Amino acid sequence: MTLRVLLVLGWAASVNGEGCAVPMTFPQSSTVTRSFWSPNAKVDFSPMTFIHTDGYCRKGESWPHDPALQTNVGQVHGAPNNAFGDKLWFCFEEPRSVIGCMAECEARDFCGSFDRGTVPQSECCLFYKGNTGDGEAQRECFVKKTLPNELLPANHLSGTSVGVVPVPFIRYLKLTSNNEGLNADSQQGYCPFWTWCGFVVKDCFGGLLYDVVLQRTTDMDASGQEMLGTSVLAYVVKNAAGDILGRTAKLTDGSEPILIFNKDNQPVAVMVTPAGILMRALFDMTWYVNVLNPDIPVQQEPMTDPRLLTFIVTYQFRGLGFFGTFVTLLIFFLVLSVVCYLLYLRFYASAWLGPSSLRLWLSEWCGCCFPKRSQLLIDHEGYACCGGRGKPSKWSTEINSLTPIE
Known part of the structure; x- marks a missing residue:
């Protein structure tokens, strides 16, 4: 494929x-x-x-909550001017480059834009979604948007x-x-x-x-x-x-x-x-x-x-391969179910599964996948499907008269 x-x-x-x-x-x-x-x-x-617009990021909502300080990009500290502006902006204490500020915005939910100065290392401020540039000089506003x-x-x-x-x-x-x-x-x-x-x-x-x-x-x-x-x-x-x-x-x-x-x-x-x-x-x-x-x-x-x-x-995607994650998990559970069912069907018909305690454990575990089958074949020694040891089920009296095939 x-x-x-x-x-x-x-x-x-x-x-x-x-x-x-x-x-x-x-x-x-x-x-x-x-x-x-x-x-x-x-x-x-x-x-x-990110779409470049001129000016300070404005014209949108304030942050409804403080942005996370700890993200995959690292631990940050807020700038003193965050005390002003009624949470319209969240600025960092340390300056950032353009790509550094982009990474800070992308690592935080609901960040819709950021603004900064025009020098290589400049103040970086994050804004809630909906804010765009106001056209002022000496400032750049980058708006997150997929065109x-x-x-x-x-x-x-x-x-x-x-x-x-x-x-x-x-x-x-x-x-x-x-x-x-x-x-x-x-x-x-x-x-x-x-x-x-x-x-x-x-x-x-x-x-x-x-x-x-x-x-x-x-x-x-x-x-x-x-x-x-x-x-x-x-x-x-x-x-x-x-x-x-x-x-x-x-x-x-x-x-x-x-x-x-x-x-x-x-x-x-x-x-x-x-x-x-x-x-x-x-x-x-x-x-x-x-x-x-x-x-x-x-x-x-x-x-x-x-x-x-x-x-x-x-190459950074660990799941890169011929099958997606969903398909891989689906195949795994299908194979597990088939193996479980085969072990369950063979439980009373073969002795190759080992001691009776192991066979009973397998029957209880696999029988949970197929409850109708387990109602007829489990619990002849006080076991109930998914019920653990020593928990008799209502099927005990009906199964006690059955002789398991050894």
Whole structure:
């Protein structure tokens, strides 16, 4: 079965060779979700999550409650000016970059927008949904919104998909576009779901674009400074010639943001998920991918190449495979029920199940799955289905006259 991973990416594309698209940039923000109910573990990308407007965020409701201080992005402290404004804003004590402020908003429920100054590191204030920019100078308001296709920029590419080709023991992904044809492939060897592994990204002719190597190295903070004394697992990205193009900070399962740096150790993108540990492991999960400078072309900033970022975030989904989470759980319970029923039917007809105490325990456990059957066959020695030991049922008097088949 082929896993279809639907992507809607806002990028401009030019054609490099016959049917081989070279994307120009990644959208500033994309929402990436995995569907629990999809039989093929579908992952959707929605571009343009934040819309830039001028001015302070205003014209909306105040916060009905204080935003969470502790999130997957980390512990924060409120600024002194939060005491004013009747909870219209929630500002942080420490300044943030654009992508840092985006991550703070995305990690909190009901955050609809944020505003900040125009300098790289500026005050970051979160606003409740419904607030937009008031047009004032020297301030930027970013409104969280997923645009419909008719409102997307003219240079966007929609209907792009990533498929998992069923190759044994490896993950082989295909990034394709309805408009431009095959864009890129990615191949990863056998990789347990509880860890990370390196992978390669190839163009549509099979030429190597990026070699993403898993490496133990020092961690990086949000400003790009090495954190001496640390040792973490991170991706190091190289081109076909072996030159280092950039790297990530510490890889996490979503408990912390995953920062992406260029070769000059400048932060260029961040990936974050607000989901808790159970949601990250089993159920629906959302990742947000935010790019600092979406107007810079891929040739100038390869670490924001959609062909690279798409695969990096796709590999963060632990449930990536030929079956979705729902289908996998459904198959598991169906197999368990069949095994249970077969053991139940064989309970009195065979001695291979072991001592009578084990057989009685199996009959009580499996009989709960099929109560009508258990009413006739259990409890000949004082056992009742789902009732535990020594709890006689109303069927005891009717079954005592039956002789079990040994």
